[in-house]
Amino acid sequence: MPENLPDINISSLAGPLYVVLILIEIVAIKLRGGGGSYEAKDASTSIFMGAGSAVIGGSLGFINIAVLIFVYNLAPVKLPFNVWTFVACFILWDFCYYWAHRYYHRCRWAWAAHVVHHSSQHYNLSTALRQTWTGLFTGALVLYLPLALLGFHPALIALCGGLNLIYQFWFHTEYIDKFPKWVEAVMNTPSHHCVHHANNPRYLDANYAGVFIIWDRLFGSFVPELASDPPRYGLVSDLGTFNPLRVFSHEYVGIFKDITKPGLTLVQRVLYVFAPPGWCHDGSRLSSQQIKQNYVAKHGKPKNNAGLPE
Amino acid sequence: MSDLWALFIVALFAILAIFAFVRWLYPNRETHAITDDIFRRELRRHDQPKPIDNFVLSVSGEAAIARTSARDELIILRRVGDRYSLRVLPVSSLHIRPSKSETALVSIDDFTWPAMRFDMNDIQNFARANA
Numbered sequence: 001m002p003e004n005l006p007d008i009n010i011s012s013l014a015g016p017l018y019v020v021l022i023l024i025e026i027v028a029i030k031l032r033g034g035g036g037s038y039e040a041k042d043a044s045t046s047i048f049m050g051a052g053s054a055v056i057g058g059s060l061g062f063i064n065i066a067v068l069i070f071v072y073n074l075a076p077v078k079l080p081f082n083v084w085t086f087v088a089c090f091i092l093w094d095f096c097y098y099w100a101h102r103y104y105h106r107c108r109w110a111w112a113a114h115v116v117h118h119s120s121q122h123y124n125l126s127t128a129l130r131q132t133w134t135g136l137f138t139g140a141l142v143l144y145l146p147l148a149l150l151g152f153h154p155a156l157i158a159l160c161g162g163l164n165l166i167y168q169f170w171f172h173t174e175y176i177d178k179f180p181k182w183v184e185a186v187m188n189t190p191s192h193h194c195v196h197h198a199n200n201p202r203y204l205d206a207n208y209a210g211v212f213i214i215w216d217r218l219f220g221s222f223v224p225e226l227a228s229d230p231p232r233y234g235l236v237s238d239l240g241t242f243n244p245l246r247v248f249s250h251e252y253v254g255i256f257k258d259i260t261k262p263g264l265t266l267v268q269r270v271l272y273v274f275a276p277p278g279w280c281h282d283g284s285r286l287s288s289q290q291i292k293q294n295y296v297a298k299h300g301k302p303k304n305n306a307g308l309p310e
Numbered sequence: 311m312s313d314l315w316a317l318f319i320v321a322l323f324a325i326l327a328i329f330a331f332v333r334w335l336y337p338n339r340e341t342h343a344i345t346d347d348i349f350r351r352e353l354r355r356h357d358q359p360k361p362i363d364n365f366v367l368s369v370s371g372e373a374a375i376a377r378t379s380a381r382d383e384l385i386i387l388r389r390v391g392d393r394y395s396l397r398v399l400p401v402s403s404l405h406i407r408p409s410k411s412e413t414a415l416v417s418i419d420d421f422t423w424p425a426m427r428f429d430m431n432d433i434q435n436f437a438r439a440n441a
Contacts, residue, residue: 037392
């Protein structure tokens with residue numbers, strides 16, 4: 001019965017597991033002499049952001065649950081809890097996550113929260129913990145409400161969300177290379193997700209998937225990792241600090257500065273908040289699409305133009 | 311709620327332990343002043359293969375500013391941990407204000423880039439050359 005489901009945030013409870021796996025990766029990279037890198041301040045900032053996210057998420061998570069329960073009560077059919085509804089909910093949650101994640105990257109308001117996760121120039125397990133403190137305010141919850149409306153119990157939705165996030169932890173690593181083709185075809189893997197964290201032009205706005213990479217393949221956002229274009233991690237405009245408060249708030253500060261510029265129309269101010277990151281009224285910045293176009297204009301069309309304009 | 315704060319405090323200890331462990335296992339070898347080779351390497355890495363004329367080094371050696379062949383363009387390179395951050399900016403975005411001991415604080419309009427300390431003469435000469 002849905003009422004018997006545990007109301008726990010299993011993603012936060014996995015904290016000790018995360019720490020153990022990070023320690024294993026730190027040692028493993030050292031022993032192998034490659035396959036990733038660690039830097040003390042970078043890793044500390046990432047884990048601090050993760051701890052803050054767990055505390056804030058845990059404190060305010062009841063709001064998400066309350067909204068889900070409200071919508072669930074409107075559902076015409078209440079689904080039972082069994083293996084089949086669990087599997088269905090898990091797959092559909094991942095589908096919703098794909099669109100939520102795409103929204104994080106394509107709307108500056110949501111990007112201001114999500115940018116934290118992409119702000120490290122390293123790609124290792126600690127990067128997975130570099131999470132936002134303001135996820136609740138992005139409004140992305142709306143994209144998960146159809147699950148409650150379909151009749152999935154909020155506790156089941158939360159359970160699937162937690163398991164999904166736990167899955168997403170392990171592939172933030174350079175230590176593991178590619179998996180057999182059938183795995184890479186269906187599942188999100190370190191190779192697919194490192195593309196998502198790279199700031200090479202062709203890799204921008206690619207591979208949004210959580211667990212199943214099939215969503216990217218279906219909706220045209222899949223870009224494979226190419227040996228000819230090794231990923232370069234971090235933001236298009238690198239940060240100059242490890243200060244967690246600045247890492248957390250810098251895009252919000254940027255939005256505030258932009259919308260308070262004198263001489264803008266109301267529409268321009270609104271676009272500075274909700275248009276894709278990089279949008280500007282005077283052409284002084286570049287969106288990811290413009291960065292890709294400039295890259296092709298500068299370097300010509302490469303042999304493999306995956307992720308670049310036709 | 312108290313569980314969450316307990317989790318947070320435990321996390322702080324874990325962070326300190328991991329910080330010390332990583333620092334011991336991976337000491338930062340990028341501790342020397344930025345050189346011409348580093349500057350050019352980072353330009354290539356950031357896909358900015360612009361020719362640079364000369365650069366001025368900060369007091370700590372961890373930041374450098376160069377001008378490009380484009381008349382009103384600057385490139386600022388800054389070491390952040392063991393990596394480098396780079397910005398290509400118009401000259402007008404550089405703010406110089408005098409500080410103590412014949413140095414100047416140089417900042418850009420970026421919340422995540424704390425001000426950099428340069429020798430006053432160096433930065434003035436650099437600014438003059440770009441005027």
